Amino acid sequence: MKRPFKTRIKTLKIDGIDVGAREDETILELAQENGIFIPTLCHLEGVHDVGSCRLCLVEVKGSNKLFPSCMTYAEEGMEVITNSERLQTYRRQVLDLLFSERNHVCAVCVSNGNCELQWMAGKLGITHVGVPYLYPQLAVDASHPYYAHDPNRCILCTRCVRVCDEIEGAHTWDVMGRGVDCQIISDLNEPWGLAESCTRCGKCVQVCPTGALFTKGKAVAEMKKRHEFLPYLRSMREGRNE
Amino acid sequence: MISRNEKIEPPSDDKRWRIVQATMQRNGFTRDGLIETLHTVQQSFGFLDDDSLRYVAASLNAPLSQVYGVSTFYHLFSLKPAGRNTCVVCMGTACYIKGAPSLLEQIENEYGLSRGETTEDGHLSLMTARCLGSCGLAPVAVINGHIAGKLNAEEALQRLQALQEVENVQQA
Amino acid sequence: MFNKLEEIALEERGKAEQYTHTINVCTAAGCASSQSDAVKEALENEVRNHGVEKWCRVRGTGCMGLCAAGPLVAVEPEKPDEVLYQYVKVEDAGDIVASLEDKPVERLRCSTDIPFFTRQKKIALENSGYIDPESIEEYIARDGYSALMKAITEMAPSDVIDEIVASGLRGRGGGGYPTGLKWTTVAKSDGDTKYIICNADEGDPGAFMDRSVLESDPHRVLEGMAIAGYAVGASQGYVYVRGEYPLAVARLKTAIRQARRANMLGSGIGGTLFNFHIDIRLGAGAFVCGEETALIASIEGKRGQPRPRPPYPAEFGLWGKPTLINNVETLSSIAPIIRNGGDWYAQIGTATSKGTKVFALAGSINNTGLIEVPMGTTINDIIYEIGGGVSGGGQCKAIQTGGPSGGCIPADYFDTPVDYESLAKLGSIMGSGGMIVMDESSSMVDVARFFMEFCMTESCGRCVPCRVGTVHMYNILDKFSHHEATPRDLVLLEKLCDMVRNTSLCGLGQTAPNPVLSTLRYFRNEYVEHMVTETNGSGPVTKQMEVAQ
Ligand SMILES: Cc1cc2nc3c(=O)[nH]c(=O)nc-3n(C[C@H](O)[C@H](O)[C@H](O)COP(=O)(O)O)c2cc1C
Ligand code: SF4
Numbered sequence: 001m002k003r004p005f006k007t008r009i010k011t012l013k014i015d016g017i018d019v020g021a022r023e024d025e026t027i028l029e030l031a032q033e034n035g036i037f038i039p040t041l042c043h044l045e046g047v048h049d050v051g052s053c054r055l056c057l058v059e060v061k062g063s064n065k066l067f068p069s070c071m072t073y074a075e076e077g078m079e080v081i082t083n084s085e086r087l088q089t090y091r092r093q094v095l096d097l098l099f100s101e102r103n104h105v106c107a108v109c110v111s112n113g114n115c116e117l118q119w120m121a122g123k124l125g126i127t128h129v130g131v132p133y134l135y136p137q138l139a140v141d142a143s144h145p146y147y148a149h150d151p152n153r154c155i156l157c158t159r160c161v162r163v164c165d166e167i168e169g170a171h172t173w174d175v176m177g178r179g180v181d182c183q184i185i186s187d188l189n190e191p192w193g194l195a196e197s198c199t200r201c202g203k204c205v206q207v208c209p210t211g212a213l214f215t216k217g218k219a220v221a222e223m224k225k226r227h228e229f230l231p232y233l234r235s236m237r238e239g240r241n242e
Numbered sequence: 243m244i245s246r247n248e249k250i251e252p253p254s255d256d257k258r259w260r261i262v263q264a265t266m267q268r269n270g271f272t273r274d275g276l277i278e279t280l281h282t283v284q285q286s287f288g289f290l291d292d293d294s295l296r297y298v299a300a301s302l303n304a305p306l307s308q309v310y311g312v313s314t315f316y317h318l319f320s321l322k323p324a325g326r327n328t329c330v331v332c333m334g335t336a337c338y339i340k341g342a343p344s345l346l347e348q349i350e351n352e353y354g355l356s357r358g359e360t361t362e363d364g365h366l367s368l369m370t371a372r373c374l375g376s377c378g379l380a381p382v383a384v385i386n387g388h389i390a391g392k393l394n395a396e397e398a399l400q401r402l403q404a405l406q407e408v409e410n411v412q413q414a
Numbered sequence: 415m416f417n418k419l420e421e422i423a424l425e426e427r428g429k430a431e432q433y434t435h436t437i438n439v440c441t442a443a444g445c446a447s448s449q450s451d452a453v454k455e456a457l458e459n460e461v462r463n464h465g466v467e468k469w470c471r472v473r474g475t476g477c478m479g480l481c482a483a484g485p486l487v488a489v490e491p492e493k494p495d496e497v498l499y500q501y502v503k504v505e506d507a508g509d510i511v512a513s514l515e516d517k518p519v520e521r522l523r524c525s526t527d528i529p530f531f532t533r534q535k536k537i538a539l540e541n542s543g544y545i546d547p548e549s550i551e552e553y554i555a556r557d558g559y560s561a562l563m564k565a566i567t568e569m570a571p572s573d574v575i576d577e578i579v580a581s582g583l584r585g586r587g588g589g590g591y592p593t594g595l596k597w598t599t600v601a602k603s604d605g606d607t608k609y610i611i612c613n614a615d616e617g618d619p620g621a622f623m624d625r626s627v628l629e630s631d632p633h634r635v636l637e638g639m640a641i642a643g644y645a646v647g648a649s650q651g652y653v654y655v656r657g658e659y660p661l662a663v664a665r666l667k668t669a670i671r672q673a674r675r676a677n678m679l680g681s682g683i684g685g686t687l688f689n690f691h692i693d694i695r696l697g698a699g700a701f702v703c704g705e706e707t708a709l710i711a712s713i714e715g716k717r718g719q720p721r722p723r724p725p726y727p728a729e730f731g732l733w734g735k736p737t738l739i740n741n742v743e744t745l746s747s748i749a750p751i752i753r754n755g756g757d758w759y760a761q762i763g764t765a766t767s768k769g770t771k772v773f774a775l776a777g778s779i780n781n782t783g784l785i786e787v788p789m790g791t792t793i794n795d796i797i798y799e800i801g802g803g804v805s806g807g808g809q810c811k812a813i814q815t816g817g818p819s820g821g822c823i824p825a826d827y828f829d830t831p832v833d834y835e836s837l838a839k840l841g842s843i844m845g846s847g848g849m850i851v852m853d854e855s856s857s858m859v860d861v862a863r864f865f866m867e868f869c870m871t872e873s874c875g876r877c878v879p880c881r882v883g884t885v886h887m888y889n890i891l892d893k894f895s896h897h898e899a900t901p902r903d904l905v906l907l908e909k910l911c912d913m914v915r916n917t918s919l920c921g922l923g924q925t926a927p928n929p930v931l932s933t934l935r936y937f938r939n940e941y942v943e944h945m946v947t948e949t950n951g952s953g954p955v956t957k958q959m960e961v962a963q
C-alpha cells in the first residue's frame with residue numbers, strides 16, 4: 001500500500017539556525033522570516049522571480065554549485081550558508097560589473113541616497129569598482145508627460161517589465177536585443193510618451209531600484225520610491241481570481 | 243477567438259500576407275506561434291518592418307514590446323531590408339582557423355563596410371555566420387545563396403566584382 | 415502491420431536487385447557545396463547516353479564522411495566491394511559510367527582501405543551515404559522502423575527503458591547525462607501530457623554532426639523520437655532545428671510526411687493504439703537556444719532565455735509539462751539499441767562511456783569530415799590514423815573539443831582515450847563532437863579570444879555575470895592579442911573566469927571561461943609573451959616575474 005503523501009514541513013538549517021519550512025517556501029523567504037539578510041536586486045515581492053542578478057546566491061552543503069535563494073525551495077535536511085567569504089567576493093564582483101556596465105553618476109542622480117544599487121554597494125563594502133567602465137552611449141527618454149527613462153542607470157533587473165505585465169497588465173516594457181546590448185524598451189522601441197499601451201500608472205517607476213525610471217521634475221536626490229503596495233495588490237488580485 | 247483575430251486587417255493587400263495569415267492560423271493565433279510567424283514574414287518580405295510587427299502583434303494578441311523583444315533577440319530576423327546581393331562569411335571555428343578573419347577584413351576594406359552592414363546604394367550586404375556546416379571546405383562564404391568553399395580573398399573579391407558587373411549590365 | 419514493413423523492405427530490396435550497379439552521389443552539405451548536384455546530373459545523362467539505365471541507377475545519398483575530398487561518388491557493384499571516387503568533376507561522369515563494365519577509373523579512385531574507413535565503427539551513421547535520404551523505402555529496406563515496431567508490439571514501455579539503461583548510452587548533446595535515467599525520470603513524472611524534444615540546434619561553431627544525420631538519414635531521428643515517446647508516455651514531439659540548416663529542414667519535412675503516410679507516425683502507429691506526432695520548430699540564430707530551458711522558451715514563442723534549474727524539464731518543461739529533451743545523435747542511437755539489445759551497445763566503448771561517438775574533424779587536418787569511432791579511441795588515433803595527420807606538413811599543437819564550452823588539449827596529451835571523464839580531467843569536454851585541429855601557426859590567446867567573442871555575442875543577457883563579465887574578459891583578451899595587457903589584466907582575467915563560471919545562471923555562462931582556463935593551463939607562456947614589455951633602469955623586462963608570484 002502506498003503511503004499517503006501530504007505537504008510536509010521540512011526542516012533545514014540556514015547559517016546554523018534550525019528553521020521549519022513549507023515546501024513552497026524559498027530559502028530567501030525563510031531567511032527573511034528568520035532575520036537573516038541576503039542581498040537581492042532583481043527579486044521583487046509580488047511578482048515572479050527570474051534569478052538574474054545573482055546577488056542572492058547561497059551555498060548548500062554537499063554541493064559545489066551555488067543556488068539563487070530567491071528561486072530555490074526548501075528541502076529536508078538542507079544546510080544553507082548565506083554569507084561565506086566566497087559569496088561575499090562574488091557579490092562584490094556582481095556589483096562591480098553592474099557599475100561598470102552603464103553610466104552610474106550618483107552625484108547627479110535623482111535617486112542619490114535612495115538607490116538600491118548604491119545602498120547595496122555601501123552594505124557590501126564596495127569602495128572602488130574593480131573593472132574598467134564600459135561607458136556606453138545611451139540617450140535619456142523624457143517623452144512621457146509624467147515620467148522619464150534614463151537607460152544609463154538601468155541594471156536590467158526587469159522589475160519594471162514584470163510589474164507592468166503581471167500587476168498592471170499593460171506589458172508596455174520588455175527587453176530588446178541580446179547580451180550586453182539588451183535594453184528596456186516600451187512598445188515597438190518607441191518613445192515612452194508615444195507608447196499606447198502605457199496606462200501612466202507609474203508602478204514601474206516605483207519598483208525601479210535605481211534612478212533609471214523616475215518622476216519628472218524631481219531634483220537630485222529627491223526621488224524616493226515606494227513598492228510596499230505590491231504584495232497587497234497581488235493578494236487582492238489572486239483573491240479575486242478565485 | 244480565432245475569428246476575432248482573423249478580422250485584423252493586414253497592412254496592405256499584398257498577397258504575401260495570406261501566407262503569414264496561414265502560419266498564424268496553423269498555430270491557432272496563439273503567441274506560441276510568434277517565432278514561426280516572424281520566420282514567415284522574414285521569408286516573404288525579406289525583413290520585419292514596424293507595420294508587420296504591429297500586424298503580427300495584433301493578430302496574435304501579443305504585447306508590442308514582446309514582439310519587438312523577440313524580433314531583436316534572434317539574429318536571423320532583421321528589421322532592415324537587406325541589399326540586392328548578400329555575402330555571408332563564415333566565422334565559425336574551422337573557418338576562423340583557416341583565415342576567415344583576413345578574408346572578411348579585405349572584403350570590408352574593399353567595400354568600406356563593417357559586418358552586418360549594407361552599402362549605401364543597397365548593392366551588397368555583408369554578413370557573418372557561425373558555422374555553415376561545411377567546415378571541411380573552410381573558409382566558406384555564401385554569395386547570393388551559393389556556397390563557395392576553400393575561398394581566398396582574391397577569389398571572393400572576384401566573385402563580388404562579378405556581381406557588380408552583372409548589375410551594371412542590367413542597368414545599361 | 416509488421417508484415418507491411420517487411421513487404422516494403424522486400425519490394426525495395428527486389429527493386430535494388432534489378433540493378434547490378436548503383437552509383438551513389440553524395441548530396442549532403444559538404445559535397446553539395448562543391449557542386450555534387452551537377453555531377454549527379456552529369457552521371458544521369460551519361461547513364462542514359464550509354465544506354466545502361468536498365469541495370470545501373472544513380473542515387474543521391476547522404477554524407478559519406480570524407481567531406482574534404484568531395485564531391486564523392488561511390489559505385490556499388492556486388493557489395494561489399496564498392497569503388498569510391500573523390501574530387502569528381504562533371505567531366506569525369508563519362509569515364510565513370512564507361513568504366514562500369516571494366517576496371518575502375520584509377521585517377522579518381524580513393525582507397526577504402528585507409529584507416530579513415532577501416533577504423534570507424536558506424537552506428538548512428540550506419541545508413542549515411544548508403545541510402546537516399548528522401549526515400550522511406552530505402553530506410554525500411556535497411557531495417558528502418560523495425561525497432562519502433564518491435565518496441566510497440568513486443569515490449570512494455572518499461573522494457574524499452576530497461577534496454578536504454580542497459581546500453582549505458584549517455585547524452586551526446588554535450589552534458590553526457592545518462593539517457594536511461596532521463597527517460598526514467600520523465601516516465602515517472604506525473605501528468606497525462608508529456609513531450610519529446612529533439613535538440614537539433616547544433617550551435618557549436620565548427621561542428622556539423624547533427625546536420626549530417628538530419629540530411630543523410632532523417633528517419634532514424636524520427637524513429638528514435640517515436641520510441642522515446644512510447645517509452646515515456648508522450649504523444650507529441652518537436653524537432654527544434656537550427657534555422658541555418660534549410661536542407662535539413664526540408665529533408666525532415668519530407669521524412670515526416672512519408673512516415674505519416676506509412677503509418678509510422680500519427681495515430682494508431684502500425685495498427686497499434688500508440689499515437690505519436692512530430693512537428694518542426696525552427697531556431698532563429700541563437701546559440702543559447704541549445705540550452706534546454708532556453709529551447710523550451712523559444713518553442714513557446716518567447717525570447718530564448720534560460721531559467722534556473724531545478725525544476726528540470728523532465729518534470730516541468732514545455733508548457734509546464736514533463737518533457738524529454740535529447741540530442742539528435744542520442745536519438746539516432748536508439749533504434750539500433752532496441753534492434754540489437756542494450757547489452758550489444760554496452761560492449762562497445764569504455765567502462766563509463768559506452769558506444770560510439772561521431773566527431774566532426776576540421777581545421778588543419780588532412781581528412782576533414784565526419785567520423786564515428788568507439789568511445790575510448792585515443793586522440794592520436796583520431797588525428798594521425800583516421801584523420802591522416804596535420805595538413806600542410808606542420809606539427810599539431812593542440813585540438814579544441816567542445817567548442818565555446820570546451821577547451822584545448824595540447825599534443826602532449828594525445829594518448830588520452832576519448833571519453834567523457836578523460837576529457838573533463840584535461841579541462842575540456844566531450845561536447846557535441848566538434849574537433850578542431852590546430853597547428854603551430856595558431857595562437858592560443860587568439861583562440862581564447864575567438865571563443866570569448868562568441869560567448870559575448872551569444873550571451874542572452876539575462877544574468878549579470880555572463881552579460882557583463884564576458885565583455886570584460888573579451889576586452890582583456892583583446893588587449894593580450896594586441897600586446898597591450900599587463901600582469902594586472904591577467905589577475906583580473908582569472909578572477910573574472912572564476913566568478914563567471916560559478917555564478918552564471920546557465921551553462922553558457924558557466925562554461926564560457928573554459929577556453930580561457932584551458933589555454934591558461936597549458937599555454938600560459940603564450941599569455942605572458944603577449945604582455946607589454948616595459949623598460950626600467952636596467953633594460954627591458956617582461957612582466958613575467960610578477961606573474962610567477
Ligand atoms: C549554451 C548551451 C548550448 C547547448 N547547445 C546544444 C546544442 O546545440 N545541441 C544539443 O544537442 N545540446 C546542446 N546543449 C545541451 C542541452 O542543453 C541538453 O543538455 C541536451 O540537448 C540534452 O540532450 P542529451 O541528453 O541527449 O545530450 C547546450 C547546452 C548549453 C548550456
Ligand atoms: S528600468 Fe529600472 S526596473 Fe527596469 S530593468 Fe532597468 S533598473 Fe530594473
Ligand code: SF4
Binds near residue numbers: 719873874876881921
Ligand atoms: S549565463 Fe549567459 S546565456 Fe545563460 S542566462 Fe546568464 S546571460 Fe543568459
Ligand code: FES
Binds near residue numbers: 039050051053057069
Ligand atoms: S534576487 Fe535572486 S537572483 Fe536576483
Ligand code: FES
Binds near residue numbers: 337
Ligand atoms: S566553421 Fe565555417 S562552415 Fe563550419
